[in-house]
Amino acid sequence: MVRLIVDEGCDFATVRSLRAAGFDVVAVCEVSPRATDEEVVQLAFKDQRILVTEDKDFGQLVHASGPQRVGVVLARFPSTARRELPKAVLRVVRERGEKLMGSFVVVQPGRIRIAGRRVKA
Numbered sequence: 001m002v003r004l005i006v007d008e009g010c011d012f013a014t015v016r017s018l019r020a021a022g023f024d025v026v027a028v029c030e031v032s033p034r035a036t037d038e039e040v041v042q043l044a045f046k047d048q049r050i051l052v053t054e055d056k057d058f059g060q061l062v063h064a065s066g067p068q069r070v071g072v073v074l075a076r077f078p079s080t081a082r083r084e085l086p087k088a089v090l091r092v093v094r095e096r097g098e099k100l101m102g103s104f105v106v107v108q109p110g111r112i113r114i115a116g117r118r119v120k121a
Contacts (some may be wrong), residue, residue, distance in 0.1 A: 002097050005044050007053035008033065010075065014052060017086035023093060037061050044070040050100045052089060059104055071100040073107060081109040 001024060006015045008028040018025045026049065028040055035043070041061055044051045050071035051058060058072050073092060077085045088107050093100065096114075106113040 002093060002100070003047065003049045004093065005040070005047065005049040005051050007040055007051065007055055007058070008035065010052055010054050011082065011085055014075070014086045014089050017090050018052075018093065021090055021094070041070060048101070050093075052093075069102040071103050071105070073100060073105045076106055076108045078109070084109060 003024045003026075004018060005026045005028065006018070012027070012029070015025055015027045026043070026047070028035055028043070032039065032043065037055065037057055038061065040051065040053075041058070043049070050073060052073045052075070054075050054077075056074060056076070059074065073089060075085050075089055077088070088109070092105060092107055092112060096103075096105070103114055105115075
């Protein structure tokens with residue numbers, strides 16, 4: 001089963017969308033408000049969860065963490081496309097599932113990039 005942790009800065013509509021679809025989702029704002037990025041990464045490692053975020057700093061942080069790997073789904077949506085964000089993240093999680101663990105995925109309107117590759121959304 002896909003287990004996710006959603007960063008505090010991520011649109012909460014994404015949390016609601018993933019939960020409504022039946023995914024096991026921990027929202028950082030509910031379990032550890034104001035946690036540092038490092039603490040969020042440690043929560044993801046500890047619970048073997050894929051991190052969903054809108055904060056691009058997590059790419060560097062996860063890469064620098066060494067051999068322990070966590071999957072990251074980075075949503076990059078401009079204000080004009082915000083209402084599409086939950087649906088796009090849900091689609092990626094449904095389609096890729098457990099394959100997201102250990103991957104770095106960037107989700108943007110109309111496209112998905114996985115570990116440097118572009119995939120038409």
